[in-house]
Amino acid sequence: MEITQTAATWFFPFALPICLWVAYTDLKLMKILNLAVLALIAVFVVIGPVALPFDAYLWRYAHFLVILALGIGLNAAGLVGAGDAKFAAAAAPFVALGDIRLLLVILAFTLVAGFAAHRLGKHTRLRNLAPHWESWHREGKYPMGLSLGGALAIYLGLGFCYGA
Template identity: 30%
Template structure:
């Protein structure tokens, strides 16, 4: 794994209790509060700034190079008034910042949020699930994307299987009021997916994914 073991351990300290609370609320009430997401986001900001590298000069050079490349594509021959904007010849190839730099985390945050928003519009994910997933990827090294996908798949599958097992066995009597065991109503405007069917406990799966990834990173990280 590419995430540093020390970084993963520090991230795990606040993430673990937050994810445990997320599991409890998601299974009992089938929702994820904004406060939970904000606390997780704030913990990343505090620890991320302290632990993750950031080279401001390199990023300024990178974005400046992208801007220059865009300017070079303008039709200066036909639109002479653009001539003052013509950039100077490039000094060398564009240097891409390393993947461990903190801005890449926010780049992934935007991508996950946009994809999750599309799923929310299709009523396949709850709004809390979308926000939690987006904040969750801030804690993950972009180079570990493949590993994270497998962990997430296994976590959601395990959460769904466990929910089905408890729902159809006497185990649900241990917490009969929990919403995870109840069928959803098609008349409920907040129902994800619609219809009289069980919905996947995405929040629980995402929480398990984050904790499992950070725990593995603390043990086997760089």
Template identity: 40%
Template sequence: MLTSTSALILLVITLPIVIWAALSDLKRMKIPNKAVLALAAVWPLIGWYLVPFDAWLWGFALMAIVLVIGYLAYVTGTFGAGDAKYAAAMAGIFTGADYGLVMLLVAGCLIGALVTHRIMRAIPAIRRLTPDWESWTQRRYFPLGFALSGILVFYLLAQIWPQV
């Protein structure tokens, strides 16, 4: 598990990347490979400093497992390829996490992102500010990068928040 300080460091480093990925997914329904690579580089470059060495190594295994699961979901049409890569890129950060908390965050962020997206889509002022966003008119797919970004941010915030 991450310490509060480690989570804060990761949040500061990853926040610009996840905002970029989420906005790109909302606008073009694509997560840029540069954003995926930037996020994937955080764990090898910074993770070793923030967690014990064995946890750092397990982070790479977790990234590989999530990539395989994401690829299988992509093949079945359940997940986009960019979403699979993006999820794998962030997976190392969840090494040693309480997986009950992670599953709760996944469910909450998926529902929250869907509801937020639908509400924003229904507000004319927002639509006028973002008329070229593909996610507003896309009926078959949802910008999952928006939800995935939320999962990482809220997980890191939960690690920073004082434990009771």
């Protein structure tokens, strides 16, 4: 892993509750709230200069801009939701450039596991635990915040345990 254990140690405890909040609100409302996206950006802005060397901190904003531009394009093409694109952009500065492949593997895992768990919950009695969640009622839609938030949390957690 390229992310340092120090950076992950600083980012993880602040980003984890936001990732959980994003997963929950996307399951419940099928929306990733702007407030959650802004909170994640605020964590990077405030904690980043402590967690990273200053030049690396500044370069991580390029990650934000690239993923935001890509997300806007994908959203315009109807391939991802606007909240998904904004959250991915807000999460991008937390990821070390050398860890992109690892993050994509984690994201693939969280997509498969999250989709399977969501469909299992939707079509079993587990649905009765939260019967009014919007994600149960949207045919053909999956709450990507579950996977996006999960992927960032897992990545930072792995960095906390095994970072450089």
